[in-house]
Amino acid sequence: MHIVKLNATTSTNTYLKEYARELDFKEDILVWTHAQVEGRGQRGAIWESEPGKNLTFSVFKRVEGFRADRTFYMSMAASLMVVETLEHFGVRQLAVKWPNDILAGARKICGILIETIIRDGLYGVILGVGINVNQKVFEKAPRATSVLLETGRVTDLNEVLDYFIKSFYKYAELVSQFDFARLHQLYEQQLFRKDKVSTFELPGGKHIAGVINGVSKNGKLILQLEDELLKEFDLKEIKLLY
Structure with missing residues (x-):
């Protein structure tokens, strides 16, 4: 993997997208910045990060021949990479809040944003x-x-990044082998509030109760509603309240 370190950039995802338009990448590329001034999250959220204290990076991987309707498996793999990395550094009570926020207990410790290049x-x-x-x-x-608040220890950023890269290739291998059943199983094992009654907000502010049954192969959240019917929702259609 080729690693590029930047002092500052608006967004590492944006940086890689611009270069992907111009260059024919032959290898995986990771861009890591000391300060990200316009970090982005799901639903257009802004990612807060104090310069020099956290890891903000993006990885480009070629996936030619990969079906577009299977891209959520990359999201599953990315979530598992982070969970395994944080476990290694002593963080406990980790879970994946659908689709790919990583929680320690009920607090967010990592955000993941996945974008495709066509x-x-x-x-x-x-x-x-x-x-x-x-x-x-x-x-x-x-x-x-x-990590500091959860473990009480200052952790070297380079060590965290090195371990993430090891986990990246472990789970990227499952993707390249099309071992989607295994990825799906591992992801759902980490799913926050799975099989528990939870409250959700619909567009317009209406609240409903449901039980997270799992996630579909194309990344939709599967809920069992009060009438015991299963219904699928995408990210724009529902929000978990917790």
Whole structure:
């Protein structure tokens, strides 16, 4: 893997997308920045990160020949990469809040944003990862946490990145082998509030109760509603309240 380190950039995902338009990448590329001034999350959220305290990086991987309707398996793999990395550094009570926020207990410790590159079909994916490592105070995200807050120890960012890269290739291998059943199983084992009654918000503010049954192969959340029927929702259709 080729690693590029930047002092600052608007967004590592944006940086890689711009270069992917111009270059024909032959290898995996990871862009890591000391300061990301316009980090992005799901639903257009802004990612808060104190410069030099956390890991903010993006990885480009070519996936030519990979069916576009299977891209959520890359999201599953990315979530598992992060969970395994954080477990290694002593973080406990980890879970994946659908689709790919990583929680420690009920506090967010990592966000993942996945984007695709199209060139006469699916060409590559960019995994944008923000891991809170040594930050103590979160002014804009009061429900956030970090490796430091969870373990009481300052952790070397290079060590976390090195371990993530090992986990990246472990789970990317499952994707390349089309071992989707295994990925799906491992992902659902980590799914936050699976098989528990939870409250969800629909567009417009209506609240409903349901039980998370799992996730479909194309990434939709499967809920068992009060009438015991199963219904699928995408990210724009429902929000878990917790």
